[in-house]
Amino acid sequence: MNAATDAGATVPGSPRVAIVVGSRSDLPTMEAATQTLDELGIGHELRVISAHRAPDLLDRYIADAEGRGITVFIAAAGLAAHLPGVIASKTTRPVIGVPLKGGVSDGLDALLSIVQMPKGVPVATVGVGNATNAALLAAQILAQADPELRARVAEHRSRGAQAAADDPTNADGV
Numbered sequence: 001m002n003a004a005t006d007a008g009a010t011v012p013g014s015p016r017v018a019i020v021v022g023s024r025s026d027l028p029t030m031e032a033a034t035q036t037l038d039e040l041g042i043g044h045e046l047r048v049i050s051a052h053r054a055p056d057l058l059d060r061y062i063a064d065a066e067g068r069g070i071t072v073f074i075a076a077a078g079l080a081a082h083l084p085g086v087i088a089s090k091t092t093r094p095v096i097g098v099p100l101k102g103g104v105s106d107g108l109d110a111l112l113s114i115v116q117m118p119k120g121v122p123v124a125t126v127g128v129g130n131a132t133n134a135a136l137l138a139a140q141i142l143a144q145a146d147p148e149l150r151a152r153v154a155e156h157r158s159r160g161a162q163a164a165a166d167d168p169t170n171a172d173g174v
């Protein structure tokens with residue numbers, strides 16, 4: 001434990017977003033989250049920790065991550081998909097859940113599992129496999145206390161709007 005951890009302070013340049021997935025098989029889907037956070041210049045870290053297979057490690061990781069200044073957790077899981085809810089039960093930092101495809105309902109099962117948190121322990125849930133929106137939501141949360149990041153998020157949004165406007169389908173000048 002270092003001084004910054006003791007103080008619970010944010011170390012300059014230290015990761016602010018933790019992406020936690022339940023399995024290595026989730027990693028390809030979550031590349032869009034790391035890419036989006038990189039585009040926005042937001043420090044992040046990635047861990048593979050299953051809520052079911054490694055619950056004690058998950059406990060230790062959350063406590064350590066909070067101490068190092070992690071401010072938002074993005075948690076992705078498929079099947080029973082308890083990971084986001086378990087993380088939310090152990091931290092008051094915002095938790096964004098990403099349901100992943102797979103299982104008998106191809107992601108609908110994970111979506112329902114993640115979105116139906118009991119009152120008192122919220123998880124902000126994005127669409128099935130929508131790692132990009134998870135990263136953007138994390139960015140918007142962090143941007144509320146960071147004007148420079150707020151400007152980068154707004155510019156990112158503008159680029160998306162411009163790309164839609166520039167779509168050749170819209171070439172009639174509307």
Ligand code: RP5
Pocket residue numbers: 021022023024025026050076077078079080081100102
């Ligand atoms: C969940 O079970 C993981 O998040 C993953 O989406 C799913 C399948 O995991 P593996 O069997 O591929 O490890 O816990």
